[in-house]
Amino acid sequence: MDNDGSGKATINDIARLAGVSKKTVSRVINRSALLNEDTRQNIEAIIRETGYVPNPQARALALRRNFLIGLVHDNPNAQMVLGVQQGILGVLKGTEYELIVHPVDRGSTTMVADIRQFVERQRPHGIVLLPPISENPELAELCRQLGCRYVRMGSDVLDAPENSVASNDRAAVHAAVRHLVDLGHRFIGLIAGPEGFRSAFERFEGFKDAMYDGPMHFNAQAVERGDYRFESGIAAGERLLANEPRLTAIFASNDEMAAGALHAAKRRGLDVPGDLSIVGFDDTAIAAHLWPPLTTVRWPILEMGRAAARKLLAGTRDAQPEAAGDPLFLSTLIERASVASPRVA
Known part of the structure; x- marks a missing residue:
């Protein structure tokens, strides 16, 4: 035989x-x-x-497609990309599908052409588009033209339920900042994410919403922008802490920048959380490993990665239940030791 x-x-x-x-x-x-x-x-x-x-090669030839799920991204947050990968791989385990990661440069004039070439060459069953490139409607149209399934991930719902997974960033940040206000903080700074990212926009809006709702007003002088990397958090934290009156709390739009702000506070001899409370966003591994451990908004990245994979496998022999359900996943505040009431209210 x-x-x-x-x-x-x-x-x-x-x-x-x-x-x-x-x-x-x-x-x-x-x-x-x-x-x-x-x-x-x-x-x-x-x-x-x-x-x-x-x-698998013979099957792919017969079906005119490969048993591949593509993860296409241009994201400076390595922890975020890793979390999505883990979520997707958890769903693909035990199936005939494999994950292939394809990084791109969103600043390149050939980005769309590069993704077209990737899809035409690899013939994946489907692709997951990570923010910020997922926010480009031209890529969704490209996938439809090529007959390639796709799921767009974002900080807001970007497409039909079967093509979208999203988090409630604006509401989650609002709740996190309100937590600081309820503890008595009135001088709160923001380290915003980079221009052009929907996540940065949604989190900025959530911060402003909370400030306007509270007993203080939004102060544009208490806002610095970073690029989601640790070093930018240090620089932004240094600038914020040089202002008067001195801030009693900082919300950073991701954990990497929050870690940078913590570093900047330590450089100045400030006690966290006694002199300064710090809140991040994502709840990546770094948040629990810092000292003090970081209060942060848990972005449901694993669940979103799993949901994206389930949507792509819907209708196949490896389909899983609840593939095309509600595309919205709720973020939650994880309270740790980097936040306390201000010493002087």
Whole structure:
């Protein structure tokens, strides 16, 4: 039973043992509806008995697509990308699908053409688009033109439910800043994310909403912008802490920049949280490993990655329940030791 010389069963062996054509066996493997149920059960039993494993390259050729899920991104937040990967891989485990990661440069004039080439060359079953490139409607249209499934991830719902997973960044930041206000903080600074990111916009709006709702007014002088990296958090934190009156709290738009702000505070000899409270966003691994551990908004990145993969597998033999449900995932405040009431209210 080794027509190919490997000692392993082949599709020709299965066809011979079942007394059917190779095409019929292929239909069973590919879950075609054009089969008699008795024939299907007989062939499936022979496949189990022989231990036959379909050739993925041959299946891809027959179906004119590969069993690949693409993760396409241009994101400076490595922890965020890793979290999405973990979520997707958790769903793909035990299936015939594999993950392929394709970084791009959103500043390049050839970005859309590069993604087109990637999809045409790799022929993935579907792709997950991470922010900020997921916010580009041209990429969604490109996927539709090429017949490639896609899911856009973002800080707001960007597409139809089957093509979108999103978080409630604006409301989550509002709740986090209100927590600071409720503790008695009145001089609160913001380290905003980079221009051009929807997440940065939504989190900035949530901060302003909370400030306007409280017993103080939004102060543009208490806002500095970073690029979601640690070093930018240090620089922005230094600028904010040089202002008067001195801030009693800082909200940073991600954990990396919050870690930078904590570093800047330590440089100035400030006690956190005694002299300065700091809140981040994401709840990446760094948040719990800092000292003091960082109060932060938990971005449900694993759940969003899992949901994106489930949406792409909907309708396949590996489909999982609740594939195209509500695209919105709620972020929650995780309270740790970097926040306390100000010493002087």
